[in-house]
Amino acid sequence: MNISEVAKVTDLSVKTIRYYEEIGLVTPHRSSNGYRSFDKRETHKLQFLASARALGFSIENCRSLLALWVDRSRASADVKQIAQDHLTEIEEKIISLRDMQITLQNLVRACAGDARPDCPILQGLSK
Amino acid sequence: MNISEVAKVTDLSVKTIRYYEEIGLVTPHRSSNGYRSFDKRETHKLQFLASARALGFSIENCRSLLALWVDRSRASADVKQIAQDHLTEIEEKIISLRDMQITLQNLVRACAGDARPDCPILQGLSK
């Protein structure tokens, strides 16, 4: 499969796939004309990467997960550790965003949002 | 005030303050020795910026908010618009993170996390 076809089935952009090759996540063969050629295995890797990225794993975590995925003798504990750590990060981000949300909601609610200059939002920010 | 002192009172890093000057958010005077010298006004701007950044506003939004802040003839509607848009972004991020969280929680729960290779997390990612 050529790159644009793989892009379609994996729902990744052509640019992204080239980037993943550049950083060593996939290693497609090359046709005689120099075009990348993706077999089933490399395509499946890209699908795996797409799923992991969709769950917010960093590229480096994806690299680790991919290595565990191809390693038949892995321990599931190693996978779980990565996932658990990532989950913790997600929870922290949610908490941080929620704090911002609450503060902002209060400011927005208090602001008339009309033509007058008085603005509780700006007041809140200048303290 | 010299830069390190301002850094302390604003709780911004020295690097960050220099960066804010570079992109035109603040314009400190210079002492005869070339050191930056922050008066009350510039220091207050930095405090404003620190608050806005803490609420997750982008630098460009901070620039707009700062302009409205110094503009005595602003309409509070303009401020509210920026805040409301940002609030929407935050809500979208939270939703996205919560989706990831739920999916990941299910995978992590299903994974034994022991020495065996069987791993529902990897299975979930390879679909």
Add this chain to the structure above:
DNA sequence: TCTTGACCTTCCCGTAACTGGAACCCTTAT
């Protein structure tokens, strides 16, 4: 006076994970 240490300066590189664009090659159809 000299030196030491703590300031300050500018300048340049690196980060994450790509995206956009330029310049150019390959293939197929008209």
Add this chain to the structure above:
DNA sequence: ATAAGGGTTCCAGTTACGGGAAGGTCAAGA
């Protein structure tokens, strides 16, 4: 012959700074 629609590489830009080098400035102590 040419045009359209693939493909290729390489370079620059994105966000909001942080790290570090090379070097000027200042106040205090020996």
